[in-house]
Amino acid sequence: xxxxxxxxxxxxxxxxxxxxxxxxxxxxxxxxxxxxxxxxxxxxxxxxxxxxxxxxxxxxxxxxxxxxxxxxxxxxxxxxxxxxxxxxxxxxxxxxxxxxxxxxxxxxxxxxxxxxxxxxxxxxxxxxxxxxxxxxxxxxxxxxxxxxxxxxxxxxxxxxxxxxxxxxxxxxxxxxxxxxxxxxxx
Numbered sequence: 001x002x003x004x005x006x007x008x009x010x011x012x013x014x015x016x017x018x019x020x021x022x023x024x025x026x027x028x029x030x031x032x033x034x035x036x037x038x039x040x041x042x043x044x045x046x047x048x049x050x051x052x053x054x055x056x057x058x059x060x061x062x063x064x065x066x067x068x069x070x071x072x073x074x075x076x077x078x079x080x081x082x083x084x085x086x087x088x089x090x091x092x093x094x095x096x097x098x099x100x101x102x103x104x105x106x107x108x109x110x111x112x113x114x115x116x117x118x119x120x121x122x123x124x125x126x127x128x129x130x131x132x133x134x135x136x137x138x139x140x141x142x143x144x145x146x147x148x149x150x151x152x153x154x155x156x157x158x159x160x161x162x163x164x165x166x167x168x169x170x171x172x173x174x175x176x177x178x179x180x181x182x183x184x185x186x
Contacts (some may be wrong), residue, residue, distance in 0.1 A: 001032055001033065001036075001175050002032075002033050002034065002069045002070065002175075002178065003033050003034045003036070003067055003069050003070075004028060004034070004035050004036075004068055004069065004070045004071065004072060004174075005035075005037075005038060005064045005065045005067075005068035005070075005072070006021060006025065006035055006036070006037045006038065006071075006072040006074065007038045007040065007065075007071065007072065007073050007074065007086070007089065008021060008037060008038065008039050008040060008041075008074050009040050009073070009074060009075035009076070009082060009083050009085050009086025009087075009089065010040075010041065010074070010075065010076050010083065010085065011041050011076075011083060011085045012041075012162075013041070014147060014151075015076060015145075016108060016140075016142055016147055016153065017074055017076055017106070017108045017140075017144040017145075018153065019073070019145040019146075019153025019154075019155055020074070020106060020108060020138065020140050020145060020155070020159070020163065021037075021072070021074055021106070022153060023153075024072065024106065024138075024157055024163050024166075024167055025037075025164050025176065027069045027141055027163070027164065028099065028129075028167060028170070028171070031171050032126055032159070033070075033134075033171070034070055034176075036064045036068070038061050038064060038065075040085050040086055040175075041085055041087040042060070042068050043057055043061065044057055044090075047092070048088035048089060048091075048092065048132075049088060051091055051092055052092070053092055053094075061089075061092075061095050062092070062093060062094060062097065065093060065101075066097070067100040068101060069101060069102065069152070069174055069177070069178070070101055070102040070103070070104065070170065070173075070174050071098060071101050071102070071103050071104070071131075071159065071167050071178050072103075072104045072105075072106055073086070073103060073104070073105050073106065073122065073126060074105075074106040074107070074161070075106075075107055075108075075113040075177065076108050076109065077107050077108065077109035077110075077117045077139075078091030078109075080114055080121070081117055081121045082107070082117065082125075082180045086152070087125075090125055090126075093129055095129070095130070096128060096129065096130035097129050098126060098129040098130045098131040099129075099131070099132070100130075101131065102133050102135070102170065102173045102174050102177060103126055103131040103133060103134040103135065104134075104135050104137060104138075104149065104166065104170050105118050105122050105126065105134065105135070105137035105138075106121060106137060106138045106140075106147065107122065107138070107139050108139070108140045108141070108142060108145070109139070109140075109141065109142065110141070110142045111141070111146070112141065115139045115141075117139075118137050118139055123137075133173065133177070135166065135169055135170060135173065136166070136169075137166070138159075138162055138163060138166050140159050141159075143156075144156040144158070145159070146161040153179070154159070
């Protein structure tokens, strides 16, 4: 079974980004993918701000990434860039920590004007961490995800379709790399 790490860089537990991630994760789980989620907001802030590479919590989070065949990197977009929350975590991932992994960037913003933040802000940082196989990703608008009072989410049909398409692409790439021997299927 392939392993995927999901890095959630939202500073809010109530983020609509969670609606996107829940849908994506359910599709991956139904395909037999083992998922481990790293909620960056739950990590000790002092370990992130002071880049405590040797912190047991940071070491454990990095081990989740090291053990993964693929990584989903998810962030809200604020002021045309990814969040500071996710940046603090990306700073404690070892150099080349994303090498030999299939990477799926996921972002959510208030306007379509921030769409290029994936390509011009997030993807270059991921490439610097060794990510050479980055899929096109998913950019969602806040308006496409409604948060219900009970904590569940309603996702617009068009976004559901794009998430379905990218999850198939993600799974296909993981399987191709497994066949080529560059990714493990456990």
